[in-house]
Amino acid sequence: MPSENTIHMRGGVITERDPEFCTIRTRIPAGIITPDMLRGIADIAERYKAPYAHITTRQTLELPHIPHDRLDDISSDLSDIGTPVGSERDEVVNVTACPGIDRCVFANIDSLSLAREIDRRLFGKEMPVKIRIAISGCPNACTSPMLNEIGIIGRIEPLRTPGVCTGCGTCVEYCREGAISIKKGISVLDTSKCIQCGTCVRSCPFNLLKSSGEHYLISVGGRRGRHPRIGKELIIVNSEEAVVDVVEKVVQWVYRRAWSGRLLSEQLDDIQFGKFKEDIREQIQASSIVDIVQ
Ligand code: SF4
Ligand code: SF4
Ligand code: SF4
Secondary structure (H helix, E strand, O other), X not given: OOOOOOHHHOXXXXXXXXXXXXXXXXXXXXXXXXXXXXXXXXXXXXXXXXOOOEEOOOOOEEEEEEEHHHHHHHHHHHHHOOOOEOOOOOEEOOOEEOOHHHOOOOOOOXXXXXXXXXXHHHOOOEOOOOEOEEEEOOOOOOOOHHHOOEEEEEEEEXXXXXXXXXXXXXXXHHOOOOOEEEEOOEEEEOOOOOOOOOHHHHHOOOOOEEEEEEEEEEEEOOEOOOOOEOOEEEEEEOOHHHHHHHHHHHHHHHHHHOOOOOOHHHHHHHHOHHHHHHHHHHHHHOOOOOOEOO
């Protein structure tokens, strides 16, 4: 059997049903794999006789059926191509993200750069509970951020600017929430229905709808699994730097205050989410780089 403090203790090494073999999960923030990494993984899969690579729900790749006596070698080879052994236990695990403004027409934020920065600061940190972080560039929420311990959604608040609204109704047609109507010949926004997706801002042919810039809604305490739960809104901030600061503070709070063996969402219920929120927001207010939007 494997001894303590070996490669077997790493979170990305998962013992299989047949305990003679392990699956190796890799660290690939936001699932972004360059052609060189793909070639490298294919070479490593062949070298270690992994019959296939499996794409995981956390946007990483894992290689199955690796014998125990080859774990150190494969770990070293995976590091060499930039996809080192990842994490799966009570740690900060692979950060997931949608394409964001790199490719998606609906995006309000750069999901990929945010994922890389959070990964750089926090990936693999040992925690009392597993911390999953997911980022979506708009409220379509393709990576289900609200079902993660920490979720981030990019939003844009539409603002009507002075000018001659023709009442053409284009923005009304584009808004899927029914939040815009034409009254007395001009567009009127119902903020209670608006989810700040930003679609109307991009739709106005006369450029009359603007935004005050991108916002980031951060939620905490979501989860998938047996008893899924939607995370609760913690804060809205207006820069990538501020998001990273908030996420670090939440992770530090969990590291110091949470205990193992119980899901974070349940622990937040016990201490009451409102108290947790107050605690974190107090810390954030003391930070010079975080400008709280809401
Ligand atoms: S969440 Fe929004 S920005 Fe991200 S892929 Fe989906 S639609 Fe595009
Ligand atoms: S931001 Fe989205 S939800 Fe809000 S009014 Fe514009 S299209 Fe509708
Ligand atoms: S798309 Fe622009 S011009 Fe047309 S109704 Fe909306 S705000 Fe007015």
